[in-house]
Amino acid sequence: MTHHPGIVITGASGRMGQMLTRLVSDSDKVRLAGAVERAGHAWIGQDLGEAMGSAPLGVKVTDDPLEAFASAQAVLDFTAPEATLEFAELAAQARAVHVIGTTGMTEDQIARLAPAARHAVIIRAGNMSLGVNLLMQLTKKVARALDAEFDIEVVESHHRMKVDAPSGTALMLGEAAAEGRGVALGEVADRGRDGITGARTGGDIGFSAIRGGDVVGEHDVMFLGPGERIILRHVATDRAIFARGALKAALWGQDKAPGQYDMVDVLGL
Ligand SMILES: NC(=O)c1ccc[n+]([C@@H]2O[C@H](COP(=O)([O-])OP(=O)(O)OC[C@H]3O[C@@H](n4cnc5c(N)ncnc54)[C@H](O)[C@@H]3O)[C@@H](O)[C@H]2O)c1
């Protein structure tokens, strides 16, 4: 029996779930303690490794998060908004660190995480990579330095299966730009242009989303001014960057007081 933190992976069959499974099962700092999928999923009851087409991992996929979380020190959760809300309550009951990568949550859904965060550590970020969290700091700095003569646009591209737009990352970058400019994103965000839109409103922060193929994730923050443009860009080529960030967060959260944190806290940026 090791004392390494036990990790449960929710959405274990998903793109991120499988990436996390490989990382956790190869790690010598944590142990894989459980795998959760939605009720009715074909993997329920199977060994997770075998379901992935590789060697057995000794962990059966379950649709019972309560039972799985009971022996966990952290839950890595890249699923869907309503599932994440259920997991937050159950992870808090188990006093497990809940690392939330799920995007597409509404303001109301985010507010509903508060009761769980009174009892356990929640670490939530729309992007767990070092690069994007650094890009947020740069975005804030550039937005602070430029006046509203520079139009700010966030352009993102993702694979054809992505279900939410703008991406969680695009919204994080938009928040950073708004903070740098000293405005509330909710008051200046322009999230959908179609038809006779009229000229651009000065001070708006615009969002555009491209969906196609197998793009892992690309983000441009554009500052478009008279006679010049500044473009800050992050290109993800491997989902491992998100998985590594999530695992780092799970370990970082082990000795923290209950509350809500993000990757800026984890990375000390
Ligand atoms: N924060 C980040 O760094 C980051 C990185 C990549 C993806 N994401 C986000 O993570 C989420 C998942 O992305 P993905 O590409 O892995 O999607 P995916 O569709 O491949 O995987 C999601 C998995 O969650 C499972 N799921 C859904 N509801 C469930 C429930 N109630 N109980 C258990 N499992 C459930 C699905 O069956 C599926 O296997 C998305 O919101 C995505 O935007 C975040």
Ligand SMILES: O=C(O)C1=N[C@H](C(=O)O)CCC1
């Ligand atoms: O593949 C996805 O889905 C991703 N989601 C996050 C987002 O919404 O920004 C991070 C990048 C990949």
